[in-house]
Amino acid sequence: MAAAAAAGATPATARKALLTTTATLLSSSLARSRRSLSCSAAAASAAPRIAPQPPDLLRWVQREGGFVHPALRVVDHPEHGLGVSAAAAEGDIPPGDVLIALPGRLPLRLRRPAGAADAVLVQLADQVPEELWAMRLGLRLLQERAKSDSFWWPYIANLPETFTVPIFFPGEDIKNLQYAPLLHQVNKRCRFLLEFEKEVKHKLGTVPLEDHPFCGQDVNSSSLGWAMSAASTRAFRLHGEIPMLLPLIDMCNHSFNPNARIVQEGNVDSPDMSVVAETKIDQNAAVTLNYGCYPNDFFLLDYGFVITSNSYDQVELSYDGTLLDAASMAAGVSSPNFSAPAKWQQDILSQLNLYGEGAILKVSIGGPEIVDGRLLAALRVIIAADPDAVSGHDLKTLMSLKEKAPLGPAVEASALRTVLALCTFALQHFHTKIMEDEAILKREPPLTTELAVQFRLQKKLLLLDVIQNLSRRIKMLALDKSTV
Ligand SMILES: C[S@@+](CC[C@H](N)C(=O)[O-])C[C@H]1O[C@@H](n2cnc3c(N)ncnc32)[C@H](O)[C@@H]1O
Secondary structure, three states: OEEOOOOOOOOHHHHHHHHOOOOOOOOHHHHHHEOOOOOOOOOOOOOOEOOOOOOOHHHHHHHOOOEEOOOEEEEEEOOOEEEEEEOOOOOOEOOOOEEEEEOOOOOEOOOOOOOHHHHHHHHHHHOOOHHHHHHHHHHHHHHHHHEOOOOOHHHHOOOEOOOOOHHHOOHHHHHHOOOHHHHHHHHHHHHHHHHHHHHHHHHHOOOOHHHOOOOOOOOOHHHHHHHHHHHHHHOEOHHHOOOEEOOOHHHOEEOOOOOEEEEEEEOOOOEEEEEEEOOOEOOOOEOEEOOOOOOHHHHHHHHOOOOOOOOOOEEEEEOOHHHHHHHHHHOOOOOOOOOOOOHHHHHHHHHOOOOOOOOOOEEEEEOOOEEOHHHHHHHHHHHHOOHHHHHOOOHHHHHOOOOOOOOOHHHHHHHHHHHHHHHHHHHHOOOOOHHHHHHHHHOOOOHHHHHHHHHHHHHHHHHHHHHHHHHHHHHHHHHHHHHO
């Protein structure tokens, strides 16, 4: 098991290319029928908008046949950027009231090709791996952003000019994350953008101007990064379906205890989207949606923010026999055999998908489970070392921390102590101490530093929480034993 937190960095060239402000206007004959795709690096404070004085988004939605509750306003939130709030003096909004409704033509998404330019765009989108769905939608956004007469211009003009996602972090702050799984994802995205820039340039090099999806404008990793980030920070994928951008609805900020939810009606080709009050919304209160119950890796990578005390946050580990032997030895297990499990143990590990071909070795600590069920079951089974003791228990029982000591208090205490050792190993992989991180944050560093340091601090605090929780359980086991 390799503890995951370790420093690494995005290749300098990748970062440089993404941070370079680039906007190359090509043929002057098209200059009046298109808008610049210029992008800049992450801002130090709340992001400015694409247009310095953007049109009123709320009025545009109403003009185009949408509904906006009369109490709603778009307001600046000191920490979350713009947001939707209920105005004072309009009275509370009762649960069930419709807050925003968008007719089917307002959501922006990839569409069936309606011409040669669309066909080229779809061909480009087909080259993007499914996991980077935000880039596919981003291409469509970039297509509309390039047009001077886009139907969606009032929406696009209100989009942030910059994003605080880590692909735009300066190199120092990428290093400041100190957490290998996220560094891996950031590197992957940066590399993809650089490669994709080449593919896009190659493809568009032979496309006639009238079929060019970006009105003849140059597209580089910087503008592609802007588009991917605009989509990942704002798109909704309801019921796992095609992602889409929902004007105005995407001004609502996130909360794990939201007071509103999105409802989708109509058919797939013309979805009618609305936001409905889930609870009473007080005057002046922000309208919030739940973006999902995910770890901070997801929120930082896709949305550019970190949630403190996020109960869904996790530290990722890789199931590895050698490290587990070391951890269980540190926990006082006399002769652990994680590196060489017996045949009957191999069978159970295979059922847990931790052994054999196609095994998924990624496990986690933290989140609602506290200890990944697959990891906990593996620890219990290997430490028990007795097939008869294990045989009477199903996998569900072995995977649950709620099941108190299914294989007896001695096995349980050793398994939990092994997790404690893993937490300690993981803590040691961070280069800084909690107190150092807290001191950095007190000095109010630049936003990207703050995000990186807050991200790693939250991981460490999570590990400490798990250590405290498991220590309590081990004490209880000892008490139970002495009572017996
Ligand atoms: C769908 S947009 C919401 C509108 C956005 N605040 C704006 O200014 O356009 C999502 C973005 O809002 C910000 N945001 C939303 N919820 C947040 C929260 N709970 N904490 C911090 N930032 C938040 C993040 O920048 C995120 O990428």
